[in-house]
Amino acid sequence: MHPDSDEKLSEEHRPEAIREKLNRPAKENVAADVVLGGIDGCVTTFAVVSGVVGAGFSPVVALVLGFANLIADGFSMAVSNYESIQTQGEFIQSIRETEQEHIRRVPEGEREEIRQIFQNKGFSGETLEKIVDTISADQQLWIDTMLIEEHGVQITNRNPVKAAIATFASFVFIGSVPLIPFMVPGLTPLLQFAISACLAGLMFFSIGAFKSRLFDKPVFRSGISTLLTGGTAAMLAFLVGYVLREIFGIAAL
Template structure:
């Protein structure tokens, strides 16, 4: 235990030496794919298992459940990927619009924009000559000046936004995880109840594993995160089952 702690401290010291810091800061910031993968995986599993639950509750056959599940898997996965693409593209266009606006403000009222920089860093605790040097340094470089206004005044993330990458990651995760609850319906030798129970177990496992993945990435309690995701996914599936059962009972919808 002591040796492991020593190794971690040595690795931390190495990551914070001047050369390592310089290399890390010079690297282009990549698009974050983990949130897109988590979003796609959860929604894919919820979508297909909700279809399976609704079909089982309504008394549909395994074939109908499989066909509906595959249709929803492809259609909803594509729709979600497109929505994610458009959302991030719109965010990039919004940032570019703000960037153009800040450039125009610098051209028309440079002293006013310097005062904004001054007040921003005064709020961070800088005073006197130090504050004025910071204002002067930032305002000497137009690109740095604009980027500072985007991040400090508007709170915008200006890097790591890739609409295509996010869309493809969401779509792939949606298909991969969403297909899991449908696997029992591709196997012979199981009756409808056994297929549904197997699908239920697989979906629960997927929800729990996705929650654990979130805990590893975002440094949250593993068990708590897994159970939380499991409960949210289970609630969505329960609603779908209830809707299918009510439709079967009230309207006689179903296939024997």
């Protein structure tokens, strides 16, 4: 992590710079969706490849099952992410409507809630009453304050469509990388699997590195952590395939 210089920090905290930043509309951040989709896509695909190879099946089977799982699981994950974000938005809207109804029916009770919330933050006397009067004078501000302070929810709604698209695109793009060697003619199954493993490892490390860059964390440590997570899932799939092959006496193709 490289801390900003004092000069840069001072420049960013000038009154006009702060005003411009606060008036700027919030950007939709889909980085978490990209990371989630990428990791799950690579784990899913390479787990299929490892299971197929561990069971001794033909590389063509790995290719077919890999792409089938890639599209189906990617779509399922995108829909799940969409539904999750949409449900969260509906939940927040229901709380907003409830608070609006309470303000209409028992305004003094809602004012008392504001008073006690900020009293617990250390405000008292005339200052506390000014805060209560200021917030309760603006119904939108009043409701937003209750959402954050009483219910502990974020008032910024995410776009479920953008999140779903980012998840699906990342899932399919990164998840397809381990399948590339199986589309190259002339390679032995063992070499195909070895190259696929290297590509999957590279993807896992790259995702971890990308995540670390977003939050100014150590790149190598984050990359290795993600690599170990994905590698463990692939190893389990390989072992399951191998054990089942031995148990049922499946002949390698």
